[in-house]
Amino acid sequence: MTTPKLADARSARLGAGAEFDLIRKLLEGSGVPLPDSVRVGPGDDCAVVGDGIAISCDLSVEDVHFRRDWLEPEAIGYRAAAAALSDLAAVAAEPIGLLVAVALPDDEPEELALGVGQGIAAAARDAGAALLGGDVSRSPGPLVLDIIVVGKAPNPVLRSGARPNDEVWVTGRLGCSAAIVRQLEQGERPAPEMRECFERPRPRIAEARWLAAHTEVHAMIDLSDGLAGDAGHIAAASGVGVILELDRIPVHPLATRTGRTTDGALRLALAGGEDYELCLTVPAGALASLEDSFRRQFDLPLTRVGRVTDSQGVWVQPSEGAPVTPLAFRGFDHLASRKPRSGQGS
Amino acid sequence: MTTPKLADARSARLGAGAEFDLIRKLLEGSGVPLPDSVRVGPGDDCAVVGDGIAISCDLSVEDVHFRRDWLEPEAIGYRAAAAALSDLAAVAAEPIGLLVAVALPDDEPEELALGVGQGIAAAARDAGAALLGGDVSRSPGPLVLDIIVVGKAPNPVLRSGARPNDEVWVTGRLGCSAAIVRQLEQGERPAPEMRECFERPRPRIAEARWLAAHTEVHAMIDLSDGLAGDAGHIAAASGVGVILELDRIPVHPLATRTGRTTDGALRLALAGGEDYELCLTVPAGALASLEDSFRRQFDLPLTRVGRVTDSQGVWVQPSEGAPVTPLAFRGFDHLASRKPRSGQGS
Structure with a gap:
């Protein structure tokens, strides 16, 4: 058994970790220090604020994280919500609920919304999470889902x-x-x-x-x-x-x-x-x-x-x-990868 | 002065309120009742959980909410964050911070990320909001931003x-x-x-x-x-x-x-x-x-x-x-509208 050579498994246009570098760039320079009400800031699976409210978001983009010819709308919704809820698991949080932001392509917005919505609702139900709100837009391109999860984590594991x-x-x-x-x-x-x-x-x-x-x-x-x-x-x-x-x-x-x-x-x-x-x-x-x-x-x-x-x-x-x-490891990177794949905790 | 006839101002493919109908469909059927920790559920500008943590999300989609030939990347980021932060204002919340989900098109991901990130950071700074985390993906189509805002609202105005x-x-x-x-x-x-x-x-x-x-x-x-x-x-x-x-x-x-x-x-x-x-x-x-x-x-x-x-x-x-x-009013509807415009609170 030899050491797996993961480094050559993916061709990276922006270089390894570009995704994380960009997040870091986004997070730098706001100049606003973390207030006392923030117990966990950027860099973990969830932010934790107030008396232990854990919050995370997870993007699912068509032809990056999933393909519509591989998955029915319900599975697209279920996977997107499960990936986001998994960030609550990572800090040992008890789910409260989720918000759903969805950009629907023009070709079949109602059918997609219904199927994707049913999948999200099923994942929420399985996790004991209520649906708390969201935002809907049309999309001139891919179906895009951003699932925001909210949970209770008085003692988050980091x-x-x-x-x-x-x-x-x-x-x-x-x-x-x-x-x-x-x-x-x-x-x-x-x-x-x-x-x-x-x-x-x-x-x-x-x-x-x-x-x-x-x-x-x-x-x-x-x-x-x-x-x-x-x-x-x-x-x-x-x-x-x-x-x-x-x-x-x-x-x-x-x-x-x-x-x-x-x-x-x-x-x-x-x-x-x-x-x-x-x-x-x-x-x-x-x-x-x-x-x-x-x-x-x-x-x-x-x-x-x-x-x-x-x-x-x-x-x-x-x-x-x-x-x-x-391990010569190059982490999976949505920006670099050209293949449809999914998942990245905030 | 006559009554403005707003109803004819936009041609709606899915009918007035389709956006809200779809949100409602998404929110139905989860079967998970709102837990005690949810003080305000779907339908207002923010959800409010725990001891008064207000949360909302706001999508900005290229060629729906903005055009890149109309706005510099920094203005795209500023507007997107300001629109989301405005949902905190609506419930009289004090901003804590925001999470940023961004899907970056392939053509110039680094320049866009940097400019958009600076705009978001500037809006956050102006509102006294810290940056708490986020998610980044590539996009095979438009630039998509979802800004999640988090604030303190012990006495939210609804x-x-x-x-x-x-x-x-x-x-x-x-x-x-x-x-x-x-x-x-x-x-x-x-x-x-x-x-x-x-x-x-x-x-x-x-x-x-x-x-x-x-x-x-x-x-x-x-x-x-x-x-x-x-x-x-x-x-x-x-x-x-x-x-x-x-x-x-x-x-x-x-x-x-x-x-x-x-x-x-x-x-x-x-x-x-x-x-x-x-x-x-x-x-x-x-x-x-x-x-x-x-x-x-x-x-x-x-x-x-x-x-x-x-x-x-x-x-x-x-x-x-x-x-x-x-007033023969037909609300602005991102799904129906073919014009790039922005803003809708969760």
């Missing part, structure tokens, strides 16, 4: 709390959504029962709150960019390094089949993105005794995939005892 | 509180932005000093809080759709009628000049939209003694333009004592 010697865990199995995208790109038609991870991803809201209630979660993030990229966000925010133990990564069976080789499967699991599982760091040993109850409670694997070090960035170790090498 | 016999007042002068759009549509190049109302509209945040602090404001809305349409929103939300006294409407001098006739000027002032002034209802006599201090404090007119009745809808009265007739 990306920035990881400490050296923490263990790194993930929920679920990784790479399913990326495998479906790969199949669709190759002109295959995945069976409907396999497409559920892609069409109706489940934000891990209850799971996140259970974990935060049952143990000391130092840092958490939802997997929208792929484990390699999102572990990198935790590492950067916390000023630590993350070592991913490649033989421990819970690769989804569909990713194993679609990736063909072990490397191919790992690439889907590490860089594919849009799994909306959780990645968290906890003190060493803290989760071992809880793993079984978590599995029973949620019918979902909970897997230790690595550890936190006092270095910087993301590292990989093919198996226990093998050499640890830096 | 659209639904108007009572019969209230007076209806507006801040500022109306029709300037619509006059600029008219000139641009006709191929004219308005002088830079005249374009300020269009390029850097000022959300009336301090004015709204002053009014709410100094008198009993029953209902308030910001003028994004035009006074006729926004008075209609107050009337509908409050279950009352609003009579607009046409000879009292403070028409902006530029609208007077651009509209050519009295009717043309009134049409710009009543139906033009995007003035981002405030319309409020107060008990009869409540504002008369405060009008002068308001003018001195803000260097801005405050004008009584009508009254609330126990009928329904919006009515007009050409002058005192003249017959009151129903």
Whole structure:
């Protein structure tokens, strides 16, 4: 098993991280310091204001995050809302509701609005989130959705709390959504029962709150960019390094089949993105005794995939005892990518 | 002076109010009742949650709300943010901050991001709002901005509180932005000093809080759709009628000049939209003694333009004592309109 070479997986026009650089540029220069009522500002999965109100937004743009020939309107809405709600999971927030901003293309605005709206409403219902408002416009181009999520997070779990010697865990199995995208790109038609991870991803809201209630979660993030990229966000925010133990990564069976080789499967699991599982760091040993109850409670694997070090960035170790090498990682970047893909927490 | 016939001013493909019907469809069917933590749900300028956190979003779509050949990137950003911040003014909220979702077209993403970001930052700074986060994507079509505003509103003023016999007042002068759009549509190049109302509209945040602090404001809305349409929103939300006294409407001098006739000027002032002034209802006599201090404090007119009745809808009265007739009003509708225009509160 060799180190996956993620860096060559995508051609970037603006260079790696252009998306994040632009966000940073947008966020610089306002000159308004964060007021006392802001507990968490830019850079985490949610902003947190007041007495613990978590807020995030998530864009879904046609032909960037989804294609209308791949997804029915309802699935487009469901996915967009689930991706946004996943940002609430990332900080262990309890959903309150969501606002929906939608720009509808001229070709079939009513049909689209209805289907997309039903999908959003279904995702909201599944997450216990009410619909709080929104804005609608026509669009002279693509269908654009911006889903704004609002939740209660009196004790938000942040990306920035990881400490050296923490263990790194993930929920679920990784790479399913990326495998479906790969199949669709190759002109295959995945069976409907396999497409559920892609069409109706489940934000891990209850799971996140259970974990935060049952143990000391130092840092958490939802997997929208792929484990390699999102572990990198935790590492950067916390000023630590993350070592991913490649033989421990819970690769989804569909990713194993679609990736063909072990490397191919790992690439889907590490860089594919849009799994909306959780990645968290906890003190060493803290989760071992809880793993079984978590599995029973949620019918979902909970897997230790690595550890936190006092270095910087993301590292990989093919198996226990093998050499640890830096991951040449280029994070998924919507600006750079020409392929329709989705998901990025605020 | 005759009643302006606003109904024929726009050709509607989906019929009047399609935008609002679609929002309603989106908001129906979630099946999740509003939780206790929601104080104000859909249908007002902001949702209000928790201990008084007001949240709204506002879309700005290229070639629907603005044209890039009419506005520099910084003005596009400033306008988009000001329109969103105006929703905070409408409920008399104190701004905390904003989140920015932006889909950048492929042709010049970095230049656009920088200019638009500077404009947003300037509007945020002018309103005392910090930048709290956001999301960035590429767009295969138009530039799309969704600005999410967050503020403190322990005592939000709503659209639904108007009572019969209230007076209806507006801040500022109306029709300037619509006059600029008219000139641009006709191929004219308005002088830079005249374009300020269009390029850097000022959300009336301090004015709204002053009014709410100094008198009993029953209902308030910001003028994004035009006074006729926004008075209609107050009337509908409050279950009352609003009579607009046409000879009292403070028409902006530029609208007077651009509209050519009295009717043309009134049409710009009543139906033009995007003035981002405030319309409020107060008990009869409540504002008369405060009008002068308001003018001195803000260097801005405050004008009584009508009254609330126990009928329904919006009515007009050409002058005192003249017959009151129903306004055949068709609200501005982004879905129906083919012209680039902006603004709609959530």
